[in-house]
Amino acid sequence: MDKGTVRKHIKYRYIIQLFFAAVTNSYVTGFAAGKIYQGNLKLLCHPGLNCYSCPGAVLSCPIGALQAVIGSRAFSFSAYVFGTILVFGALMGRAVCGFLCPFGLIQEGLYKIPFPKKINRFRGDRPLRRLKYVMLLLLVVILPMTINNAAGNATPYFCKLVCPAGTLEGGVPLVLLSRSGGTALSAGGFEGLSGLSESIVRPGVINVPTTGYQIGLLFWWKFSILAAVILLSIINYRPFCKYLCPLGALYGMLNPVALYRLRLDGDACIHCGKCSKACKMALDPVRETNHSECVRCGDCVKVCPTGALDMGFGDGKLTKLNETRHHNAATARAGGKERQ
Amino acid sequence: MLRKRAWAGLMVIGAALVIVGVARGETVVVLQKAIRICLECIGIG
Numbered sequence: 001m002d003k004g005t006v007r008k009h010i011k012y013r014y015i016i017q018l019f020f021a022a023v024t025n026s027y028v029t030g031f032a033a034g035k036i037y038q039g040n041l042k043l044l045c046h047p048g049l050n051c052y053s054c055p056g057a058v059l060s061c062p063i064g065a066l067q068a069v070i071g072s073r074a075f076s077f078s079a080y081v082f083g084t085i086l087v088f089g090a091l092m093g094r095a096v097c098g099f100l101c102p103f104g105l106i107q108e109g110l111y112k113i114p115f116p117k118k119i120n121r122f123r124g125d126r127p128l129r130r131l132k133y134v135m136l137l138l139l140v141v142i143l144p145m146t147i148n149n150a151a152g153n154a155t156p157y158f159c160k161l162v163c164p165a166g167t168l169e170g171g172v173p174l175v176l177l178s179r180s181g182g183t184a185l186s187a188g189g190f191e192g193l194s195g196l197s198e199s200i201v202r203p204g205v206i207n208v209p210t211t212g213y214q215i216g217l218l219f220w221w222k223f224s225i226l227a228a229v230i231l232l233s234i235i236n237y238r239p240f241c242k243y244l245c246p247l248g249a250l251y252g253m254l255n256p257v258a259l260y261r262l263r264l265d266g267d268a269c270i271h272c273g274k275c276s277k278a279c280k281m282a283l284d285p286v287r288e289t290n291h292s293e294c295v296r297c298g299d300c301v302k303v304c305p306t307g308a309l310d311m312g313f314g315d316g317k318l319t320k321l322n323e324t325r326h327h328n329a330a331t332a333r334a335g336g337k338e339r340q
Numbered sequence: 341m342l343r344k345r346a347w348a349g350l351m352v353i354g355a356a357l358v359i360v361g362v363a364r365g366e367t368v369v370v371l372q373k374a375i376r377i378c379l380e381c382i383g384i385g
């Protein structure tokens with residue numbers, strides 16, 4: 001492949017992902033002291049799924065924030081969080097998933113672990129992907145909007161019942177830190193929660209209780225989901241993104257119109273099928289360009305032998321590039337081998 | 341063309357929603373939630 005035609009930001013995507021994850025989780029004191037960041041930056045939402053209960057997080061999780069506002073006594077809709085997601089989504093679509101989301105990065109890292117047979121295409125895969133829209137509607141919007149406690153606030157159901165990002169980024173480190181800071185955890189029910197209120201509710205005081213968090217059935221339920229996501233990520237590319245993530249569902253709806261997009265030069269495409277084979281989201285980039293499931297990973301762009309695929313903001317310089325691409329396509333059609 | 345208009349329209353609506361949300365004080369709720377350890381997130385509440 002002609003390296004010159006693959007844009008630098010696609011080649012360095014992993015570095016961008018790592019850099020962004022590190023910057024947005026840079027509250028090192030949190031990891032050392034078992035605290036979470038309590039500064040004003042948390043007014044802002046992270047574009048990706050990044051738990052605000054992660055000791056390192058300096059921004060808010062948009063899905064957590066959405067449930068908090070919808071479920072609060074004062075509001076039943078969040079203009080602020082929906083607006084933020086709309087702006088990020090209109091600008092980047094699911095390029096947020098490909099470039100900026102720490103939980104996407106974690107799943108990609110796991111997928112790099114060798115396994116005899118990776119499975120990304122199977123029967124039932126596409127219908128299963130609709131599950132994330134159910135998560136969004138039911139657990140993030142409808143339940144927090146309708147079921148309130150006596151004080152008028154609602155439970156963030158997605159966080160409570162499903163989110164493995166919260167368990168991994170917040171639950172596991174805080175539970176471990178609480179353990180190392182005090183006595184061992186006791187398994188069992190939720191009776192220990194009242195003992196936690198002092199340390200958790202008042203900002204500024206020590207966040208992690210010195211007696212250790214009391215973990216119960218709910219923790220193990222969420223931990224099992226996390227374990228399943230981790231194991232599946234080794235075999236299947238980004239299973240949480242494909243099947244469960246409500247934020248991915250929102251960005252997916254904006255993918256077809258987003259400014260940052262996959263571009264296909266239909267004339268230069270020789271229909272060799274290499275892009276489709278390379279797509280770990282199991283798409284056909286030629287027939288399904290800018291599909292709601294495309295996380296803009298750029299793998300299809302990298303393998304295209306004629307440079308018919310490209311990725312960037314807007315429609316780009318397709319016309320200027322056409323000359324070279326048509327030449328490459330003609331060479332390939334004439335039996336010329338792939339560019340090196 | 342239609343796509344470009346849709347993109348621009350969504351950006352404007354998104355920015356307007358952010359302004360409305362800030363004006364009616366939603367950011368206070370976000371901050372209050374985000375600066376305390378969320379028991380639901382970590383799996384114990």
Ligand code: SF4
Nearest residue numbers: 051061064159163166
């Ligand atoms: S538990 Fe998940 S959805 Fe909830 S705030 Fe944390 S990362 Fe966001």
Ligand code: SF4
Nearest residue numbers: 097101104241245248
């Ligand atoms: S689908 Fe969700 S978890 Fe996956 S990369 Fe996108 S925002 Fe992150």
Ligand code: SF4
Nearest residue numbers: 279294295297298300
């Ligand atoms: S279509 Fe291309 S950019 Fe989109 S997910 Fe598939 S390989 Fe990645």
